[in-house]
Amino acid sequence: MTTPEPSDVEQAGPAFLFDLDGTLIDSVYQHVIAWRAALQEVGVSLPVWKLHRRIGMSGGLFVNALLRELGTTLDEETLARLPGLHAEAYAAQLESVRPLPGAETLLRTLSEHDVPWAIATSGLERSAGLAREMLNLSEDTPMITRDRVRYAKPDPDLFLAAAAAIGVDITDSIVVGDSVWDLMAARRARAIGIGLLSGGYGREELIYGGAFRVYEDPADLLAHLDEVGVRRPL
Amino acid sequence: MTTPEPSDVEQAGPAFLFDLDGTLIDSVYQHVIAWRAALQEVGVSLPVWKLHRRIGMSGGLFVNALLRELGTTLDEETLARLPGLHAEAYAAQLESVRPLPGAETLLRTLSEHDVPWAIATSGLERSAGLAREMLNLSEDTPMITRDRVRYAKPDPDLFLAAAAAIGVDITDSIVVGDSVWDLMAARRARAIGIGLLSGGYGREELIYGGAFRVYEDPADLLAHLDEVGVRRPL
8 A cells, every 4th residue: 555645636726607696796686686576577577585695697587587487477578678777677677786895805815826816707798897896807808697608507607617717627617696596507517606695595405405505695604715725825 | 180171271362473573574684784784884894694683683782782792882973873873774775685485475464364463673663664564464463563562582572562452362372473582582582483494594593583384475374384383264
């Protein structure tokens, strides 16, 4: 029996793949209210907490799931109007959207320590662009949006594409998200999921959804980076 | 040894004490967004999920807790402006507030079966009046509002006053609420707490907060009234 040399078991450090809404920017509740308004506009009234629990899913799945639950259908034309109505209602709320505590510092700290990271969001390029400005990120920040993949979360495509974009192995990657759809997508992609409470899910919902660790927000994750294997000099 | 006669162990059936926002009407997210706007107006920026988790508390405790967490203070004059700013911002959202599924039917069904019930809310008489109209309740519906007691939730006063108003023993009463503040107040009042998911808390948060049962919304509680001891002919 030979003892393995340290070099034989050396692995790449973790890379981070971040969800955007509820994870880096404080926009979930504004999206919820915007969906409430958009659905009301086409005559669909759904309890608001049920909208909240489906934010972060692919928009198509979101609408399908809610209509099925309501036992109703909408014609093609009305369905096609929904994304626009939501975007309009969200724009009216945008003024109150802010970065989450610690988001900028967390991303900067990772970069300073050469830890690779990317953003992967079920949102569209346009709203991702606004978030990039809000977080003071450069134009070339690796960011995979809904329009870049076939299926959004809870499918794994967004995180797989994000890992590929920054040249890391998905199995060395940590997905950070606020919703159970991020965690399901992380598991399907074979990444490790970490949950943040900042999107308004309860701690146990995230744990039962597959989170290995749960932190409050980006600031809390930053304060505990050691726990997820990021080594940095004091 | 004597076997007790059924009449010796006879107890009154349960009475129900309902919270209002998030329990009977679908207004929690609108209150959250309104608090976000009111605090922003006085220069305080707090992550929205932290506001959500404190809705249903006494307004005074709510503001104190948030400012302490933020490590900031506000002068008396600014503090005094907050309730008005919140009321104004909530009024702008009111158009999208609806009764929760099953709320009216649940209350009517209880009345039809002579099960006593009352409403106890940390909100003020004015917004409780609007909710009463929305639920098609008569003017004389037993409803205890914030202005009728010394301390709101999580103190037990509101539920104690509600039980007294309808002449039931608080220890025979079931408190139905959507927040951990309802459940804490229920426990302090010696009532049994039941949680509803319709205010956006997670199931386990409510269980850990002291809920003996958790249902989705008033419609789901109505479908399971037998589980909490309401006997009614099929």
